[in-house]
Amino acid sequence: MKTIKVNVVTPDGPVHESDVEMVIAKAESGELGILAGHIPMVAPLKIGAVQLKKDKTSEYIAVNGGILEVRPDQVTVLAQSAETAGKIDYDRALRAKERAEKRLYEQKNEHVDFHRAELALKRAMNRISIVEKKY
The missing domain is CATH 1.20.5.440 (ATP synthase delta/epsilon subunit, C-terminal domain)
Structure with a gap:
């Protein structure tokens, strides 16, 4: 399966960067699933988890609001704050x-x-x- 680059960034700096097969996030309008080649879009995020799926495994990042920007080859999460499970x-x-x-x-x-x-x-x-x- 094709991958898409993901960057999670806060005002304090980058939190996470990787290539994944799918990004799942909770936007104000509902849950979004994003694959490589997705149409460009911007969505406000709710407090919730951003799930990053690759090779049948998932990694979760706690995000406290922000903006999700999608391009066909990249997803950027601009969050007020974000933490990986290991940092919580x-x-x-x-x-x-x-x-x-x-x-x-x-x-x-x-x-x-x-x-x-x-x-x-x-x-x-x-x-x-x-x-x-x-x-």
Whole structure:
């Protein structure tokens, strides 16, 4: 199967670069599957996993929003932040999840920003799921 080059980049620099057979990502409009030769497009990304498939194996990258740019021979993910499974601190992600859940539970307190707590929970759960898929 033909491959397509993938670059995942954040404001802090490159996170991942490889050639893969398929890229699967969660865009605002739904899940996208991209193969070599895909028509050019740009799509905003949700907090979620970017799955990179090659030789019947998958690698996952936790992406916290951003933009997916597709060209026939290359996919670029411009993310606000992104981490490969090996770079995620699982215990820290669990603690972040617990903090966000606590904030959401205490939403009656007028000092809690519900939207911000909800996004923190989504990011933590995304990071946890990426590490758990690794095993």
